[in-house]
Amino acid sequence: MLRYAIIFFVIAIIAGVLGFGGIAGAMAGIAEIVFYIFLVLLVVSLLSGLLKKA
Template identity: 45%
Template structure:
């Protein structure tokens, strides 16, 4: 999922470079949403592994 977020970030940067504001804004928004979802799942995974008594790494 982080790969998707980085991909949309790259698309947003490229479209911003070429001046397509609407596409850049949409891609940046999608990248931001995916990034927050990734962070939330990462934290949930860390907490779940701590509850089960395993090392998170």
């Protein structure tokens, strides 16, 4: 999941450098959403691991 966020972020940077503002904005938005999903799943996974050991 984090890999996809990084890929979309890199595409956004490349598109921004080449002057494709709309595509860069869309890719940055997608990267942000995927990153937040990754963070939520990470926290859920950590909490379930802690609760399972107890």
